[in-house]
Amino acid sequence: MKHTFASAYKQEGGPVYLDCNATAPIEPVVRDAVLRWMTDEMGNAGSRTHEYGLRAKRAVQHARDQVARVVDGVGDEVVFTSGATESNNLALLGLAEHGVQTDRRHIVSTAIEHKAVLEPLEVLEARGFSVTLVRPDENGLVKADSIKDALRPDTLLVSVMHANNETGAVQPLVEIATALEDHDAFFHVDAAQGYGKVLESLRSKRIDLISVSSHKIYGPLGIGALIARRRGFKRPPLKALMYGGGQERGLRPGTLPVPLIVGFGVAAEAALKNQASRQVRCRDIRHQALAALEPLGIRMHADPDRTLSHVMNFSVPGVDSEAVMVALKDVAAVSNGSACTSQSYSPSHVLEAMGLPEEEIAGAIRVSWSHLTPDVEWPLLVARLDALR
Structure with a gap:
């Protein structure tokens, strides 16, 4: 398959890329x-x-x-x-x-x-x-x-x-x-x-x-x-x-x-020119994500009104983040922390500094997208998370 910009976010039959805080594919x-x-x-x-x-x-x-x-x-x-x-x-x-x-x-x-x-x-x-x-x-x-x-x-x-x-x-x-x-x-x-x-x-x-x-x-x-x-x-x-x-x-x-x-x-130059339209798309994706995840009773780890429009950090009560990584591997590429420390996982110093309970830190998932992220199959993602509870 010829590699295109769209395939960088969603390879055929593979997971959608939701780890843009780690790195984002290049604009055409x-x-x-x-x-x-x-x-x-x-x-x-x-x-x-x-x-x-x-x-x-x-x-x-x-x-x-x-x-x-x-x-x-x-x-x-x-x-x-x-x-x-x-x-x-x-x-x-x-x-x-x-x-x-x-x-x-x-x-x-x-x-x-x-x-x-x-x-x-x-x-x-x-x-x-x-x-x-x-x-x-x-x-x-x-x-x-x-x-x-x-x-x-x-x-x-x-x-x-x-x-x-x-x-x-x-x-x-x-x-x-x-x-x-x-x-x-x-x-x-x-x-x-x-x-x-x-x-x-x-x-x-x-x-x-x-x-x-x-x-x-x-x-x-x-x-x-x-x-x-x-x-x-x-x-x-x-x-x-x-x-x-x-x-x-x-x-x-x-x-x-x-x-x-x-x-x-x-x-x-593109970021400066297109900042407003990018924000609209990213907020729309976040709205879809929050609506789909609400039945799981997720715990958000930052105020959505004071965060970047393309990032969510949350945990599902009773679910460990490592189990989530496995369950979502063919659905979505997500993260349980900073890319710089993910090879040797240790509890997030950020979430610890915020004073979050240990179970929330252990279950924390970071999802980050962009204005060019294709539509996400949120119902499938939620079904996989629900099965872990």
Whole structure:
């Protein structure tokens, strides 16, 4: 069977793909742009002595502008990376030297962050930094006042995710930004899940650093960015984690992957242009899901009114998530947590931080779709879950 975009979501006779928070298939227009730059174009964006290199450089600059426009930024604030994980590392570890030089070695973050933030924070703790992790409420939301109360005179950085990868809970970034107005701490947001989907909150100029990934917005895997905003005329004082070549203002050396960057730019532009219509489709799928699942008495693990429109995290009373994985394997590809930790399953640190009962954590299922997900056979999915009770 020829592989098409539709077959990426629903292979004939196979399960429908409902794990878009882990990664999403590539948009056709993005795929076409990537293939063009892999087959019909060539050139190193750092080669300025001939037309091939100049065309590549122009394509990269155009993509910077496209990526920045989503957050109301400018192109020269975009540092291309391999994805949000690398961006998070560059943002957190890259500020460490400045923290030492200014004797500001305190960091405020949250207990529900992705491992791509929590593990770099552990590295900083081992280097003598102190870290305060603010806990969320029962809906997975961190209160701005809790962030403000955790601030100290020596706080270097506040790092709060945009939307949680497991529950979809969208954090109150605007309120947190307001709480930081009288403090000089840098504000970093891991926006892997919310970039291009929830627009306004990332446009706050009080946010200094934004980590994003292409493959979450239907772009190619292996490319992302750290958007480092100027505060006044000053860029965040980041230091490189790798060396050799000087690309990306010396912050991320290596030959730029022009086809992936071009694809990322196209995906960002499409996300900005089509955000409203995508939301309508995703909300419609969620409405169908909630109506179908209601007879099972599911327990939702976040407030649907405060979550991304394409994510649900729930449990069926008395049903273990591992049993669900087996029962649904030919119906729907779903998840019981973050893709980064699924190979060695352990209880979700996110749901534990929310204070959920052990049985709900053990039964938690994450379902995530997109505007291009085909109609889901919810009655069949519900029948399989019902049989497990």
